[in-house]
Amino acid sequence: MAQTVVHGEVRPEQIDGGVAAALLESSPECVKLLDPEGRLRYMSGNGRTLMEIDDFSMVDGRHWWDLWPDDAESTLRNAVASAGLGVATTFDAACPTAGGTEKQWRVRVRRVDGGDLDGMILASSQDITDDVERERALAESSAEVDSLRRFGHLLAHDLRNPIRHVRLLAQRLQRRTTGAEVELEMLSDLVDQSGVALALLDSLAKLQIEGIAEQEAVSVHGLLASALEVLGPDAPELRSDGRRVSVVGNHGLLVAAFRNILENSVKYAKPGVPPVVELTVGRNEAGFVQIDFADNGRGFDGDEETGEVFGARVRQSNATGVPGSGLGLTLVELIVRHHGGAVSAHRANDGAVVRVELREAVA
Amino acid sequence: MRPMKVLVVDDMELDRTLLNEVLTDAYPDDLQIDEAAGGVAALEYLAERTPDLVFLDVRMPGIDGFQVLEELRARRPATWPVVVMWTSSSHPDDVRRAYEHHANLYVQKPDSLADLDAAARQCIDTVGLVARP
Numbered sequence: 001m002a003q004t005v006v007h008g009e010v011r012p013e014q015i016d017g018g019v020a021a022a023l024l025e026s027s028p029e030c031v032k033l034l035d036p037e038g039r040l041r042y043m044s045g046n047g048r049t050l051m052e053i054d055d056f057s058m059v060d061g062r063h064w065w066d067l068w069p070d071d072a073e074s075t076l077r078n079a080v081a082s083a084g085l086g087v088a089t090t091f092d093a094a095c096p097t098a099g100g101t102e103k104q105w106r107v108r109v110r111r112v113d114g115g116d117l118d119g120m121i122l123a124s125s126q127d128i129t130d131d132v133e134r135e136r137a138l139a140e141s142s143a144e145v146d147s148l149r150r151f152g153h154l155l156a157h158d159l160r161n162p163i164r165h166v167r168l169l170a171q172r173l174q175r176r177t178t179g180a181e182v183e184l185e186m187l188s189d190l191v192d193q194s195g196v197a198l199a200l201l202d203s204l205a206k207l208q209i210e211g212i213a214e215q216e217a218v219s220v221h222g223l224l225a226s227a228l229e230v231l232g233p234d235a236p237e238l239r240s241d242g243r244r245v246s247v248v249g250n251h252g253l254l255v256a257a258f259r260n261i262l263e264n265s266v267k268y269a270k271p272g273v274p275p276v277v278e279l280t281v282g283r284n285e286a287g288f289v290q291i292d293f294a295d296n297g298r299g300f301d302g303d304e305e306t307g308e309v310f311g312a313r314v315r316q317s318n319a320t321g322v323p324g325s326g327l328g329l330t331l332v333e334l335i336v337r338h339h340g341g342a343v344s345a346h347r348a349n350d351g352a353v354v355r356v357e358l359r360e361a362v363a
Numbered sequence: 364m365r366p367m368k369v370l371v372v373d374d375m376e377l378d379r380t381l382l383n384e385v386l387t388d389a390y391p392d393d394l395q396i397d398e399a400a401g402g403v404a405a406l407e408y409l410a411e412r413t414p415d416l417v418f419l420d421v422r423m424p425g426i427d428g429f430q431v432l433e434e435l436r437a438r439r440p441a442t443w444p445v446v447v448m449w450t451s452s453s454h455p456d457d458v459r460r461a462y463e464h465h466a467n468l469y470v471q472k473p474d475s476l477a478d479l480d481a482a483a484r485q486c487i488d489t490v491g492l493v494a495r496p
Contacts, residue, residue: 153454157422161451164474165377171476172381191475198474205453 034121038064038080050127052099068095079109083121086111104132156205167194196230203252217246217361227259236265236275243281246361247289249339257335261354265295288357295351366395372405373420385480402426414444416490421450421457432464445490
């Protein structure tokens with residue numbers, strides 16, 4: 001039996017053996033019955049709770065729009081008039097509760113046809129405050145992402161120019177120099193390295209514009225070979241289990257990620273111990289390719305459970321004397337995540353293991 | 364045949380120099396190359412002279428390449444020079460905007476001297492076929 005909550009002259013619990021009241025009271029929305037002139041005759045218990053109305057007699061018989069801000073009056077009058085003509089309407093509007101809490105409502109207004117409530121106006125208001133707030137936050141966050149993307153693209157563009165100039169100048173010198181072979185080799189390295197940087201910047205710029213970099217099937221060993229080539233004589237010794245596998249990804253971005261992982265093994269090598277990285281390729285239960293980079297270095301600090309090791313601007317306490325910005329692993333995480341993959345790190349008996357999981361390319 | 368008049372508009376001196384150098388090496392007697400170090404200088408130049416071909420950078424301080432292009436295309440079509448947008452930007456919005464304002468070609472500045480040489484030659488050869496009396 002529905003609880004009696006009615007203080008107005010309309011008593012749904014006395015209609016249809018209490019069925020009408022049970023239906024009205026079961027709604028989570030603020031349900032009201034108005035007379036054809038728009039005066040409040042009934043409000044459900046949930047409605048009084050939502051509107052923070054302790055005593056219905058305070059509003060009983062008042063025009064519905066008198067409870068709303070002035071700027072909503074014409075909307076409500078029109079809705080009631082339309083309902084009286086048999087036309088149901090829905091609108092969104094803001095109205096504070098009796099306690100002054102700001103709320104957003106989605107209101108549906110229609111006429112009751114037939115039965116004891118025939119001709120009454122049924123107004124049901126759904127509290128959409130949280131939805132509106134979520135939409136606003138989402139729009140704000142989308143605007144921030146767009147703004148960051150624009151900034152990222154401009155940054156990539158501005159970085160591109162000086163690197164392109166370095167490359168062109170190096171080529172100009174190559175054409176003119178009559179220097180020793182070692183100088184020509186250095187110029188050649190300069191041309192190659194700046195070319196790699198430009199390719200990476202192009203991938204990043206594309207990422208900023210489209211939100212996704214161009215992806216294709218790329219061989220893991222091909223990526224590693226490119227990363228080792230970029231590192232040149234600074235590369236660690238790489239030992240592989242020889243398994244050949246391809247993943248779906250952007251070549252330039254993944255080479256940058258792998259290069260950073262390999263470079264870290266060199267940066268954090270134990271003094272006097274040549275850096276070695278053991279590569280193991282497998283598959284996890286989700287069908288992702290799992291690539292483990294296990295090194296013989298100094299390991300890392302930071303909570304491996306929370307992924308602190310990947311936090312931006314966090315440099316390891318054992319990074320004293322190690323060159324770099326500390327952004328390497330953060331970049332790795334961003335790139336791998338962008339590919340829908342995952343990256344984690346854990347300590348091993350001897351050194352650290354960085355695990356990268358990427359979608360396998362189906363042949 | 365008179366030399367082809369080419370205007371290189373770029374706020375980056377190195378880019379102007381490299382393009383000028385490549386063009387001069389490739390066509391030592393066939394081109395008359397002038398340079399403008401920005402949008403304002405370009406408009407001043409274009410107020411008095413009409414080149415056959417303009418290499419036009421997009422992002423320049425003050426008056427940018429699009430503003431120069433709009434000004435050029437506001438003139439009588441018979442006096443329109445061929446305009447090659449010559450820029451580091453590969454942003455689709457920039458490409459679209461360039462063609463909306465009737466640029467003839469949009470070229471991302473090449474990253475190597477060989478590509479620069481090839482792209483510049485292609486522009487000159489094309490203009491030589493269609494635009495020079």
